[in-house]
């Protein structure tokens with residue numbers, strides 16, 4: 409997965425692959441998968457003989473399909489699209505019409521792929537209710553061989569029971585080594601950099617536990633509201649949509665023990681141990697541990713934004729949350745007494761994802777004249793946008809007239825400055841390449857999904873018992889006031 413020196417780029421697809429996208433005309437495919445394939449093509453990271461097969465249930469000629477892909481690339485590749493690259497990609501592509509519920513129709517795919525000889529990846533970019541039928545269809549058409557891999561998009565269920573059901577259906581046909589569950593946050597450059605930061609720098613081999621860390625904050629704030637995604641989102645809510653997957657993954661990377669290496673299960677086993685050590689939230693403590701919010705009308709960057717309930721397709725009676733803040737306790741040796749505060753929401757003041765490691769204050773202050781109480785150090789890992797790492801520390805202000813005067817200063821490493829020549833690859837580009845190469849480390853193991861749901865269910869159950877509406881917050885803010893109170897109760901405050 410990762411090269412052992414800094415200069416080589418060996419992450420090129422080594423064997424040809426038949427990369428099949430089920431739901432090729434859907435939103436995820438158009439916005440993320442096709443543009444990522446374009447970038448891989450451009451970077452010549454695809455094997456010359458790799459083929460891309462688009463599957464959908466619409467009557468479409470091959471020509472019409474290619475025209476559609478061309479148009480979508482123009483819309484969703486965030487740079488000027490080069491015709492030569494597009495045509496190179498299109499030359500690999502083929503459209504196959506399948507009604508996904510009809511096993512006999514999968515024979516059509518058999519003519520386009522060759523899982524006996526080549527790696528055969530099936531990307532399920534469709535609703536989870538179709539995962540089972542696709543598995544059956546592939547099996548029916550004789551397309552399940554040791555070379556077959558399946559990629560599952562989230563959501564894998566809406567609670568533990570339904571995720572077990574989905575995983576069981578897939579497991580009837582594929583063993584765990586063939587299943588790649590995507591969480592696109594694991595493909596993000598800066599999320600991966602958490603591994604580098606923690607395990608490639610000796611200063612963090614010691615300063616990473618309850619001895620030195622007071623608490624950790626993880627924020628994933630989005631500026632966008634729900635827009636046209638109301639139908640999907642209202643069934644899910646922010647806890648299922650963001651916490652169960654993305655925030656849990658960031659949390660596990662920050663909290664896990666050092667893995668033995670970066671191979672598939674080493675990393676995943678360590679993450680799993682963290683998930684298993686999460687203290688359950690109960691009906692008794694939920695009001696002190698979790699804040700649930702929903703945005704009302706407000707302003708973002710000076711523009712008026714409607715409330716969640718007034719968004720297109722909205723239902724005025726919905727109590728679905730668009731914001732969650734949680735105090736998480738990890739019951740293990742390393743993190744005893746160190747709370748992790750998670751916060752995520754839609755329609756917030758700005759788009760910002762970051763991890764803030766707050767160190768403990770020093771036991772004794774010899775700079776009393778300058779600072780009554782010395783502020784503790786902070787390590788701020790900016791995941792997006794403006795990726796980078798900052799350390800907030802105290803330094804002496806230069807000068808001889810004053811007594812020794814201290815000032816808070818930032819050591820600031822901006823990735824865009826430090827690595828100005830490198831293009832930051834999109835998360836899906838990396839993940840597509842990883843699955844083509846058969847590396848599972850950046851995908852979620854079944855046990856992780858289920859452990860994570862078990863913990864999320866404890867919150868959902870406690871909410872159901874409490875039966876309280878979400879707390880309102882104005883669009884364009886940092887969430888409900890109760891979120892500030894969540895930390896204030898512990899005499900702490902959010903990094904703003």
Ligand code: BG6
Nearest residue numbers: 562592593630649650654761792
């Ligand atoms: C998706 C969620 O998984 O992640 C969306 O379903 C959310 O609701 C998105 O907007 C955020 O991803 P990113 O990469 O923009 O941070």
